[in-house]
Structures are given as C-alpha cells and as structure tokens.
Amino acid sequence: MAPQRRGALRAPEGSGASERRRPCSTKNVRAPWEVRRKWLRTTVLGACAVLTGLLLWSSLGGDDGVTEVLAHRGEILPGRFIEVPCSEDYDSHRRFEGCSPRKCGRGITDTVITRDEARRIRSIAEKGLSLGGSDGGASILDLHSGALSVGKHFVNLYRYFGDKIQTVFSEEDFQLYRDVRQKVQLTIAQAFGISASSLHLTKPTFFSRINSTQARTAHDEYWHAHVDKVTYGSFDYTSLLYLSDYLDDFGGGRFVFVEEGANKTVEPRAGRVSFFTSGSENLHRVEKVHWGTRYAVTIAFTCNPDHGIADPEFT
Numbered sequence: 001m002a003p004q005r006r007g008a009l010r011a012p013e014g015s016g017a018s019e020r021r022r023p024c025s026t027k028n029v030r031a032p033w034e035v036r037r038k039w040l041r042t043t044v045l046g047a048c049a050v051l052t053g054l055l056l057w058s059s060l061g062g063d064d065g066v067t068e069v070l071a072h073r074g075e076i077l078p079g080r081f082i083e084v085p086c087s088e089d090y091d092s093h094r095r096f097e098g099c100s101p102r103k104c105g106r107g108i109t110d111t112v113i114t115r116d117e118a119r120r121i122r123s124i125a126e127k128g129l130s131l132g133g134s135d136g137g138a139s140i141l142d143l144h145s146g147a148l149s150v151g152k153h154f155v156n157l158y159r160y161f162g163d164k165i166q167t168v169f170s171e172e173d174f175q176l177y178r179d180v181r182q183k184v185q186l187t188i189a190q191a192f193g194i195s196a197s198s199l200h201l202t203k204p205t206f207f208s209r210i211n212s213t214q215a216r217t218a219h220d221e222y223w224h225a226h227v228d229k230v231t232y233g234s235f236d237y238t239s240l241l242y243l244s245d246y247l248d249d250f251g252g253g254r255f256v257f258v259e260e261g262a263n264k265t266v267e268p269r270a271g272r273v274s275f276f277t278s279g280s281e282n283l284h285r286v287e288k289v290h291w292g293t294r295y296a297v298t299i300a301f302t303c304n305p306d307h308g309i310a311d312p313e314f315t
Helices: 017-021 027-059 115-129 157-168 171-192
Strands: 066-071 080-084 104-109 138-141 147-151 153-156 200-210 237-242 250-252 255-257 263-266 273-277 284-286 289-292 294-302
Touching: 066 080, 066 104, 104 171, 115 138, 115 147, 115 157, 115 171, 115 200, 115 237, 115 294, 147 157, 153 157, 171 200, 171 237, 171 273, 171 294
Parallel strands: 066 263
Antiparallel strands: 080 104, 104 273, 138 147, 138 200, 147 153, 200 294, 237 273, 237 294, 250 289, 255 263, 255 284
C-alpha cells in the first residue's frame, strides 16, 4: 500500500509558532539598502554630470586666459580688423618703404576663400600627409621645400617618393594653391594699405594637421606662445587659412593672441583667413587639440625680396 502523504503540521492558534514561522517582513531590512542605493545613484549621476561638464569645458578649449572671442565659429565675417601699436621688432631688420609694417594689427575674413575652395585645398593636405605623418600630434606638409613629417623626422617628399608624386597631386591642385595664395596676399595688402607687389611669399609656408596624439618631439609641441618675427626673421605678415571647423571637426585648437590679462581668440572655420603683422605685438599660440583633427595652411609674406620664394610647380 502506498504510503499516505501527511499534511503539514499546524501549530495551535495562539501558540505563537505560526508567527515565528511566518517569513519575516523585509521592509525594515530593505529600507537602509534602498537609502544607500539612492544615495549611490545620486552620487554617481552627480559625478557623471561633473565629468561631462569638465569634458565639455575641455573640448571647448578650457582656457582661462581667453577673455574675448574675435571671431566666433558661427559668424560669417566680411572683414574685421583690429589695429594695435607696432613693436620694435622691425627696427632690427632692414626696412622696405611702403611695405615694412608701419600700421600693425590683426584681421579676420570669411569672404575671401569659399568653403568649397577650403575643402579642395584640404584635400591637397590630406593627400600629401597620407604619405607620412608625425608620430606625435602635429604634422606638416610644405609644397615649396617638399618637407613632410614622417615619424619623428622630416623627408623631402619630392626626392623620397620621386615620380609617385605625379599620381598623388595634379596640376589643378597646384593652380588652386597659387590662386588661394594670391587672394590672401591681396587681402593683406588692402588691409595694411600697401602694394601687393611689394609682398613676397616666404618660408616656411606649409599645411598643418594637428590631433590629440601625445607629442613625441619638440616639433609636436605647437601650443607654446611665440612671435613669428623672432622665430622666422623673414616674416613681416603672417596668415592662416583654416580648413576645418572648430567643434565640428575638432575640439580645442583655437588660435589665441596673447595679451596681458586679455587674451583674444579666433575660432577656426573652414575658409576663414586670419592675418596679422608678425612682430611681438601679435604674440600668439594655438590651444591643444583635445579631439578630432585640425587642418590649416600658414602663408607668410616678407617685404625683403631676398627672402622670397616661388610658388610650387607641378613637374
């Protein structure tokens, strides 16, 4: 005969055993954990918010010294010019009447070079820099001298790559480069009231590509403040053509005019031309790039024909 299943024993009512066997209420146990979990969630969310704010601040430049923006990325400026007193830097160099700076300052324009021209000029930089590139965060390409960053060094791309260059660049590329240089030269001449024919392209004139990779050599440390006339004695007028957009293509990387207590910045925008006299009246630097890639081309001019260089030729 199969064994009968016995029912669970029941405690007599009022014995207190049923109360002892009844599962204990977890309300009091869970309450402190719920409090701790809410506190932990609040703390984590707060930390995330702070971190997000710091990252956003960093991507926007994060530069305590910048107190005024001369050109916002969203503006389209037909022309803005700020005159500043000339430094004495030019007195130690041979002067050329009608060209050497007597009127000093800085200017910005968004209407000289179109965004389409900037895009096409940038493609020249991208094609050339695809042949090499620095191990650090800053790479250059100089179509005049042939200098190209490769690893921790520079090579002459015309000698190093030889006939391969014919398959990288085209005559149209070099013609566009010459046309853009001429437009920038005319803009500088008009702004400073000098003859364009008195200006001579000078070296170094080059493309730059900057990203957030850690610097490997001194050439990668682009962020130090400097004076172009001191660094390159031939410079009288400096210009920068930006080929990418601040906060769309990269964060950080703004151009800063360093002034005591009142730094001023230019936010890059593809097609924007920034130009200035090259003396210490325009001490400047570039903020570190925090993310993305910043492209630009530096085009420099001298008043001394002995320091002039020719436009690059596609041969």
